[in-house]
Amino acid sequence: MTRTGFLGAVMRVFVWAFLLALVVVVVYPLLWMVLNGFKTNAELFGNPFALPLQLDWENYADAWNRGVSDYLAASVLVTVTSTIATVFISAWAAYGLTRVTLPFGRIASGFILGGLMLAPAVALVPLVRMFQAMGLYNTFWALLILYTAFRIPFTTFLIRAYMIDLPREVDEAAEMDGASRWTAFWRITLPMCKPIIISTVILHVLFAWNEYLFAMVFTSGSGVQTLPVGLTSLMSKHGTDYPVVFAGMVVAALPVIALFFASQRYFIKGLSEGIGK
Amino acid sequence: MSAPQTTQPSETQSGAGFRLPPTVTEAITTPRGQRRRRGPRSGGVLGKIAEYAWLLPALVVLAVFVYLPLVQNVAFSTQEWDIYSGSSAFVGLENYDKLFRDPVFWTALGNNVLYSALSIAFQVGAALVLAAMIESLRSIRWRKALRAIYFVPSAISLTVAGLLFYFIYEPNLGMLNHLLDAVGLGFLAQPWLGQESTAMVSIIAMSQWQGFGYSTLLFAVAIQRIPAELYEAASLDGIGPIRRFFHVTVPLVREMTGLMVIVTISGAFQVFNEVMVMTSGGPNNSTQVLATWLYRSGFVRNDFGYAAAIATVIFVVTLLIALAQLWYTRRRRVEF
Numbered sequence: 001m002t003r004t005g006f007l008g009a010v011m012r013v014f015v016w017a018f019l020l021a022l023v024v025v026v027v028y029p030l031l032w033m034v035l036n037g038f039k040t041n042a043e044l045f046g047n048p049f050a051l052p053l054q055l056d057w058e059n060y061a062d063a064w065n066r067g068v069s070d071y072l073a074a075s076v077l078v079t080v081t082s083t084i085a086t087v088f089i090s091a092w093a094a095y096g097l098t099r100v101t102l103p104f105g106r107i108a109s110g111f112i113l114g115g116l117m118l119a120p121a122v123a124l125v126p127l128v129r130m131f132q133a134m135g136l137y138n139t140f141w142a143l144l145i146l147y148t149a150f151r152i153p154f155t156t157f158l159i160r161a162y163m164i165d166l167p168r169e170v171d172e173a174a175e176m177d178g179a180s181r182w183t184a185f186w187r188i189t190l191p192m193c194k195p196i197i198i199s200t201v202i203l204h205v206l207f208a209w210n211e212y213l214f215a216m217v218f219t220s221g222s223g224v225q226t227l228p229v230g231l232t233s234l235m236s237k238h239g240t241d242y243p244v245v246f247a248g249m250v251v252a253a254l255p256v257i258a259l260f261f262a263s264q265r266y267f268i269k270g271l272s273e274g275i276g277k
Numbered sequence: 278m279s280a281p282q283t284t285q286p287s288e289t290q291s292g293a294g295f296r297l298p299p300t301v302t303e304a305i306t307t308p309r310g311q312r313r314r315r316g317p318r319s320g321g322v323l324g325k326i327a328e329y330a331w332l333l334p335a336l337v338v339l340a341v342f343v344y345l346p347l348v349q350n351v352a353f354s355t356q357e358w359d360i361y362s363g364s365s366a367f368v369g370l371e372n373y374d375k376l377f378r379d380p381v382f383w384t385a386l387g388n389n390v391l392y393s394a395l396s397i398a399f400q401v402g403a404a405l406v407l408a409a410m411i412e413s414l415r416s417i418r419w420r421k422a423l424r425a426i427y428f429v430p431s432a433i434s435l436t437v438a439g440l441l442f443y444f445i446y447e448p449n450l451g452m453l454n455h456l457l458d459a460v461g462l463g464f465l466a467q468p469w470l471g472q473e474s475t476a477m478v479s480i481i482a483m484s485q486w487q488g489f490g491y492s493t494l495l496f497a498v499a500i501q502r503i504p505a506e507l508y509e510a511a512s513l514d515g516i517g518p519i520r521r522f523f524h525v526t527v528p529l530v531r532e533m534t535g536l537m538v539i540v541t542i543s544g545a546f547q548v549f550n551e552v553m554v555m556t557s558g559g560p561n562n563s564t565q566v567l568a569t570w571l572y573r574s575g576f577v578r579n580d581f582g583y584a585a586a587i588a589t590v591i592f593v594v595t596l597l598i599a600l601a602q603l604w605y606t607r608r609r610r611v612e613f
Contacts, residue, residue: 271495
């Protein structure tokens with residue numbers, strides 16, 4: 001017993017040391033990013049480890065005026081609208097797949113969920129030509145449509161898995177009582193799906209906020225560019241004024257980190273459901 | 278690396294359960310026989326077709342913006358585009374022939390494979406060990422805190438993480454070279470992203486930093502689902518923490534491990550952001566991956582047919598991986 005006790009103690013010390021070292025590896029670069037947002041260029045090049053001499057918000061004001069306000073507005077707009085569109089269309093589809101017996105229902109279900117297998121990059125070239133032809137290239141609509149279309153399969157998949165496990169009798173009872181399917185959906189099924197709806201909203205917000213491939217290919221002017229693309233153009237436009245870029249990075253990172261900490265439970269639920277079924 | 282010490286199996290899972298509204302509870306508890314039979318809506322062919330309205334938005338959006346481009350892409354890959362006149366000519370498999378002779382395509386494919394291999398090592402192998410370490414801690418608060426902290430890089434975008442590491446690797450102001458200097462390893466300092474020998478590995482390293490918390494979190498959830506009695510029984514039999522890891526944890530999270538392997542490979546073949554942000558495929562195309570080479574061919578060199586051929590390769594690879602996932606999840610689920 002003493003032997004295992006000693007070994008166990010050594011092991012516990014080792015485990016803790018390792019876990020805490022890893023915390024440093026994760027947190028320090030992020031801290032460095034935040035601190036650099038407060039530095040002047042001279043300070044940044046002088047000593048990368050030094051703390052900023054004063055906490056002044058000039059870089060943030062600079063970043064804000066050099067386009068970050070536009071990028072932020074575009075990101076918020078695209079994120080909010082595509083989240084609403086995706087979650088509603090997916091919830092309808094999930095309801096149709098689980099609560100209504102449809103002719104060719106299995107094929108329809110395969111068609112919608114099969115979209116999970118397709119990588120966005122594969123459709124890139126035709127999509128650009130299609131959106132150019134439709135006059136939607138370099139508009140907000142392009143990102144709204146793409147973010148919705150490519151996330152419907154995943155979102156439907158999550159909501160459908162949840163609806164399957166809900167008792168059907170409830171909807172049926174509501175219909176017996178004369179409620180229309182539409183009412184049953186809004187009044188009964190959707191409220192019961194609240195936890196998974198919250199999870200899908202969070203996962204979609206994270207996706208839309210961070211998406212880069214479509215945003216980069218389908219937008220070129222400011223006013224439409226979202227934060228991820230905006231940051232790279234901030235970087236190329238303003239050469240070596242790096243502290244401003246760091247300030248922009250913090251602006252892009254903070255909302256999603258806050259969202260994650262505020263909604264961890266739903267978030268983890270969504271992630272584990274998404275991969276586990 | 279041993280058992281979750283308490284019998285609270287899934288504190289991350291709680292809270293997402295739903296509470297039924299009273300009318301609903303009443304409906305459930307009402308015996309079946311007391312209800313009337315189905316209303317007229319469920320009958321009739323027309324009625325059934327009308328019910329397709331539920332699926333219609335999803336079907337239309339997917340057909341037009343996901344499936345149609347996919348089909349078009351295959352057609353495009355057999356054409357040669359003249360960007361000045363906007364016309365195209367059928368060239369059969371010429372683009373594929375060109376693709377398979379293109380050394381950059383093979384470099385890109387090799388980089389995707391390297392990406393998969395290293396990601397499996399870190400995001401599946403190391404992440405599982407890490408998750409087991411976290412779940413072996415006695416303090417629930419610490420477990421939660423560590424899982425959350427490790428996850429933070431996954432919440433920020435790859436673009437932000439990529440830019441951050443671009444600066445960390447940067448030779449002049451970068452933290453990494455200064456850090457090496459400070460600990461007396463200054464001779465190791467180098468332009469990490471600026472030379473062919475280190476650029477790809479440096480990008481992949483960033484990606485591991487960004488993504489390991491995500492897979493650790495999922496493994497932690499899987500480990501929490503293992504009944505604590507199994508660990509207790511193993512402990513009573515005098516089995517140490519390392520053997521418990523290999524004989525209890527590893528076999529019982531096998532399903533999650535399989536899924537993570539597949540998801541990781543699939544992700545590795547779609548890599549785009551971090552490469553684009555950090556090197557754009559350079560120096561000398563040494564960090565090209567399939568998606569960045571597709572982008573460059575299509576939108577910088579305007580060779581749409583060629584880009585479509587690369588896209589078809591990505592499609593085939595990711596489809597095969599997805600089918601493997603389908604086969605894997607259907608095959609078996611671990612039951613307790």
